[in-house]
Amino acid sequence: MARTPAPGTRETILTAAAGLFYEHGVRAVGMAQVVEAAGCGKNLLYRHFPSKAELAAAYLALARRERERSATEALRWASGPREQLIALISEIADIVRRPGYRGCAFRNYLTEFRGEDDVAARAAKAYLDDTRAEVDRLVGEWGGDGLLADRIWLIINGLYAGPPSQAGVAVDWARELIEAAG
Amino acid sequence: MARTPAPGTRETILTAAAGLFYEHGVRAVGMAQVVEAAGCGKNLLYRHFPSKAELAAAYLALARRERERSATEALRWASGPREQLIALISEIADIVRRPGYRGCAFRNYLTEFRGEDDVAARAAKAYLDDTRAEVDRLVGEWGGDGLLADRIWLIINGLYAGPPSQAGVAVDWARELIEAAG
DNA sequence: TCCATGACGGACCGATCGGTCCGAGTCTAT
DNA sequence: ATAGACTCGGACCGATCGGTCCGTCATGGA
Numbered sequence: 001m002a003r004t005p006a007p008g009t010r011e012t013i014l015t016a017a018a019g020l021f022y023e024h025g026v027r028a029v030g031m032a033q034v035v036e037a038a039g040c041g042k043n044l045l046y047r048h049f050p051s052k053a054e055l056a057a058a059y060l061a062l063a064r065r066e067r068e069r070s071a072t073e074a075l076r077w078a079s080g081p082r083e084q085l086i087a088l089i090s091e092i093a094d095i096v097r098r099p100g101y102r103g104c105a106f107r108n109y110l111t112e113f114r115g116e117d118d119v120a121a122r123a124a125k126a127y128l129d130d131t132r133a134e135v136d137r138l139v140g141e142w143g144g145d146g147l148l149a150d151r152i153w154l155i156i157n158g159l160y161a162g163p164p165s166q167a168g169v170a171v172d173w174a175r176e177l178i179e180a181a182g
Numbered sequence: 183m184a185r186t187p188a189p190g191t192r193e194t195i196l197t198a199a200a201g202l203f204y205e206h207g208v209r210a211v212g213m214a215q216v217v218e219a220a221g222c223g224k225n226l227l228y229r230h231f232p233s234k235a236e237l238a239a240a241y242l243a244l245a246r247r248e249r250e251r252s253a254t255e256a257l258r259w260a261s262g263p264r265e266q267l268i269a270l271i272s273e274i275a276d277i278v279r280r281p282g283y284r285g286c287a288f289r290n291y292l293t294e295f296r297g298e299d300d301v302a303a304r305a306a307k308a309y310l311d312d313t314r315a316e317v318d319r320l321v322g323e324w325g326g327d328g329l330l331a332d333r334i335w336l337i338i339n340g341l342y343a344g345p346p347s348q349a350g351v352a353v354d355w356a357r358e359l360i361e362a363a364g
Numbered sequence: 365t366c367c368a369t370g371a372c373g374g375a376c377c378g379a380t381c382g383g384t385c386c387g388a389g390t391c392t393a394t
Numbered sequence: 395a396t397a398g399a400c401t402c403g404g405a406c407c408g409a410t411c412g413g414t415c416c417g418t419c420a421t422g423g424a
Contacts, residue, residue, distance in 0.1 A: 024297060027209045031412060041372040052412065102296055107343065111293045114284050115206060150351040158340030161289065169332040186392070187400065213382060223402040234382065
């Protein structure tokens with residue numbers, strides 16, 4: 001008999017928070033800034049996300065969803081595990097080169113909250129573990145050994161850390177590595 | 183005609199602050215915790231370091247001094263640029279494997295304060311630029327090309343980011359790479 | 365039309381932040 | 395011995411933190 005809740009509110013708030021968290025870091029951004037960026041009342045924010053920790057966890061969950069969406073999109077036209085691996089790495093390189101790139105959201109969070117073990121930190125670790133397992137799976141699918149997987153993971157880590165200008169080097173090297181091991 | 187200032191105070195405070203900053207992050211540590219860990223009065227801390235930003239800058243300067251000391255120590259018994267490069271990387275691997283390792287202090291700071299441009303951030307960037315230039319110099323000294331330097335830098339970045347269990351892979355790979363290019 | 369509900373802005377809370385200041389005690393040069 | 399610099403613990407400051415609450419207004423269903 002009354003008003004219905006606005007439908008997209010949660011997404012609006014989460015998007016605004018995610019932008020701020022990614023750009024400046026979770027610790028550096030206060031809830032007041034999130035409210036201001038979302039253009040809603042503080043009340044509404046806390047109805048959807050009961051604490052900053054849960055908002056941060058939702059931020060990482062959103063980042064993971066976006067990450068997996070664009071990864072599966074990149075893997076769509078790759079046939080076979082080798083091409084998929086190359087596509088995955090070159091897609092990461094695209095992200096690194098994108099203007100406004102501020103590093104890997106999950107690695108950044110684990111650096112900001114190093115030593116802590118809250119929900120978001122566990123989610124970040126889980127994402128990294130899963131991605132590493134995905135690399136292992138793809139490498140193993142065409143007979144590559146553990147050393148190759150380790151080296152590719154090393155390249156991926158360096159790719160995220162390094163300057164965008166070196167992204168091409170990482171992709172080329174990974175491709176060379178993968179094709180040579182075929 | 184009065185008391186002389188205690189000699190080692192500044193180092194004591196800085197050491198305590200550096201330990202906390204490195205373990206938990208600069209943003210996560212308050213000045214009260216620094217005072218408590220240093221075992222001194224708050225006003226003494228502020229006499230030696232007029233602000234938290236300057237304390238953070240001093241922390242990075244100390245990290246750089248330690249870093250360069252142990253690097254030159256590692257390079258002492260290496261003859262020729264190739265051996266020096268390998269020694270440098272395996273020394274980084276030793277650091278990564280050390281218990282209590284929490285990542286590269288400079289990369290961590292730039293992640294925590296991303297987008298900001300204070301004294302400490304500039305010092306961190308300068309350290310990374312200088313280290314990268316050192317790699318370029320060592321590679322160029324024995325005729326290696328820019329691509330090789332890029333790849334070694336990629337390995338170093340991945341080495342700092344990756345799990346300690348993969349440090350050996352990075353060192354072996356770098357050695358293989360360097361010796362093959364000889 | 366009317367009222368129940370959703371949403372907003374902002375006051376407000378205790379805690380903590382970085383930073384200042386002061387009183388009391390301690391040590392040393394004269 | 396005594397004065398003056400040094401140091402400590404802690405009170406204190408304004409600002410901001412995360413989080414709660416309330417008064418008011420907008421809105422949509424009955």
